[in-house]
Amino acid sequence: MNSTARTFQLRELVARFGGELRGPGEVRIRQVAPLDAAGPEEIAYLARSAFRKAAAGTGAGALIVAERDADRFDRPRIVVADPHAYFIKVAALLNPAPEPQAGVHPMAWVHPQAQVAPSAEVAAFVSIGAGAWIGEGVRLGPGCRIGAHARIGEHSRLHANVTIYDHCIVGRRAVMNAGCVIGSDGFGGALENGRWLKMPHIGRVVIGDDVEIGANTTIDRGAMADTVIEDGVKMDNLIQIGHNCRIGAHTTIAACAGIAGSAHIGSGCMIGGASRIVGHVHIADGVHVSPATVVTRGIEAPGRYTGIYPFSEHREWLRGAVQLRRLSETGEAAKERSRPRPKAKGTR
Amino acid sequence: MNSTARTFQLRELVARFGGELRGPGEVRIRQVAPLDAAGPEEIAYLARSAFRKAAAGTGAGALIVAERDADRFDRPRIVVADPHAYFIKVAALLNPAPEPQAGVHPMAWVHPQAQVAPSAEVAAFVSIGAGAWIGEGVRLGPGCRIGAHARIGEHSRLHANVTIYDHCIVGRRAVMNAGCVIGSDGFGGALENGRWLKMPHIGRVVIGDDVEIGANTTIDRGAMADTVIEDGVKMDNLIQIGHNCRIGAHTTIAACAGIAGSAHIGSGCMIGGASRIVGHVHIADGVHVSPATVVTRGIEAPGRYTGIYPFSEHREWLRGAVQLRRLSETGEAAKERSRPRPKAKGTR
């Protein structure tokens, strides 16, 4: 769809990213493509043996393959340890993020006490509050809302309609997709006589470097201390992060996950889509939570954790659900039996 | 709440939509209403026998009923095969979407290289990027963001603050509710030494004709190929569609559902609210997924599929959950027993 501006020879790719060249190094690559759609100026990759047939029939001008496939195809190719990772690096080289167009759009609004770096791009209808700071090379898409005293680190890119509440901090090189909300009030308070007392949230959200946030994801500010997202965290769309959470470095969170207030997630975790983690728990480094799993207590050891009700044809599910209900009655019956019975009076 | 501009006689409704008139055809209808609230200028419908009592006592000026109820009430009525569908057509006739007010609001921003059809309505604070194309009769609500080279088909309506990323395509007669995001980056990449390599997403989102998208729903663009939403798909609010998904024609998806990357859903499916479909699977045409069900593998046959943990009073649930845990231990014990045992040394 996009046609890239620059082409690269295979030998240039190898010079940048390593790997072993097989075939002519002067082959020019303009774009990346999947095996089944690639043309002569495109490069594809083969990561799993399941795709060998597709690789044999591909029209790609070159391939990226693993050692075990080094001599399986005679097409110009680069042999590497991890073809998928290598392919992504080539894709990023061929499709660089556009440079910011420095300057503030005449239809944007910047508070006189805000600071915007000269190389930053501020699109139409952006608003920037008092005391906010926008770093060099930042791109703010149309309709972004930067609250008072918020800070956006160098070279971060905010797509359209992103909201950063007052005092929140975004690190360098962030990518924030449209509609995400950083720093909304947390759901903190207490019931008094059946009425909700709202806790004013005076903490911030503090986001490290190289963080990516998905579209319409929401991250609440801390009640008193901060909500913290460490370096390199990647979050997908429609995720909820509660107040005072801490998400460890380089953890990935897939779409629709929800993490309740004051949960602390370790680094290098993989949190599956639509999974839920309750509040006030600690999850160790390197934990992998399966999709749609509900984590109801802390996890101390790395590993993979799962809790999914197996789906089936509807009537079969109905039968299983009935049996599961019986189990809880059985448990009750067993518990009843194990209790000391009161002696019957007057009989015998 | 709304008072409609025009009234219709029963005979005019029958002339337009069919059905058999019983009673005076000159009765005038101004609005639709439920049985229990309808007045003399309003029409109500009776779809299920459970509502016969309400129908007997209704103040509605006219009724839409099924054949089996044709002579049950003496109120002016239209007898049809499907009263609910008929009622919706009457409601749509009485409550037409407002016509676009042609023109670009002086507080909107349109790139000089964008094309906006003369009959399109562009509200305040809309931004339209370079090379974008807006068709005849389109309505863009305030704060919509139309990316560079995006296309919005004729007579589509985008409510407030909708974001369409660069290069994405929306078909004709779409209805897109506030805050939905089309074309955000997919969650694609790979881990290399514990660090996330982000795949630049160069695919688009391509949306067919007559599609409806709910508020704050997000649809990711494809990594290399496109994410495709076929004609007539209806999506509710807060839904996530991952990169490279394909949603078949006339499939409906209820709120809070999540469909992970590269899943292909057939046509005419009904995907329940808060259900989850994992990535890279194929779901056949005509599949009905129950609410909150997690689909962890492909489905080849039409039918209804379910996986919901039955809820109950909390203590009862606790007992069932304990029994369910024992089941997994039992399974383990059985597996252990079926293993060949090493001979005990030195004994006997």
Add this chain to the structure above:
Amino acid sequence: MNSTARTFQLRELVARFGGELRGPGEVRIRQVAPLDAAGPEEIAYLARSAFRKAAAGTGAGALIVAERDADRFDRPRIVVADPHAYFIKVAALLNPAPEPQAGVHPMAWVHPQAQVAPSAEVAAFVSIGAGAWIGEGVRLGPGCRIGAHARIGEHSRLHANVTIYDHCIVGRRAVMNAGCVIGSDGFGGALENGRWLKMPHIGRVVIGDDVEIGANTTIDRGAMADTVIEDGVKMDNLIQIGHNCRIGAHTTIAACAGIAGSAHIGSGCMIGGASRIVGHVHIADGVHVSPATVVTRGIEAPGRYTGIYPFSEHREWLRGAVQLRRLSETGEAAKERSRPRPKAKGTR
């Protein structure tokens, strides 16, 4: 992080909120803080005995404690029945919401037939439709979209990019977080010959007083009657409320919950995060739904209800899931056995 403008003496707090003062009443408090971070001008609270150790070592200038801890510490303190609730009141006193800066920003757009009270604050890029009404002391953050004939009650605060559709009503003192959408079309319609007929939604959303709505939460308008949110309801982020729902007074709903169309929830309920309630059911007052629980039928009695698949280490889960599948087969086998068997022909 925030430094508050005013300080209060302990005796002033007691005069306002009650409680019993122990120690010098002239101690000045500038801010609230957690026990482990509080300094000499800050007040902390002790709600649970688990935190007694932290309270003993705190640097807080004063404490709020329960009766049972009245004499456990010699630090200046206020003894109260509910330290958490008391602490929140002090926090709210020290951190008042900022006063609206009266007036309409020159980069906002207000329809000439809309009414905006003189004391209301309308930020940049807000749009307000024909016939809309904005009450005294309202604050509309940047990018809010107020539809035609919508009403925003006195002293309500809408954060950035909130959308209120035409004709919807928001009560007094609401807090609406960024990106929430009120009044989108409900997912109502019917299939006719495999095609979706869309029901035009002519009902409204009507929101009572003192309601709080989280970021990116969506509430659909009614099909014919209204969707109703009663006084004092508190909703977290990314919640979906379907068309024609009614949420009873002072009910709290945690993040990512979804309530399907026409469900009626009682007052004083607690609806857990990521829980789901199906449509057309009635939930009694005082019901507590656990997180991630799927409520598939109405609930008549107050109490706590749960349905969560217990998570475990992945392989253990796999064994349990296999056993659960067998249960449904067992159920089937039992059902088969209980059927009258056809006589075998020709044998015996």
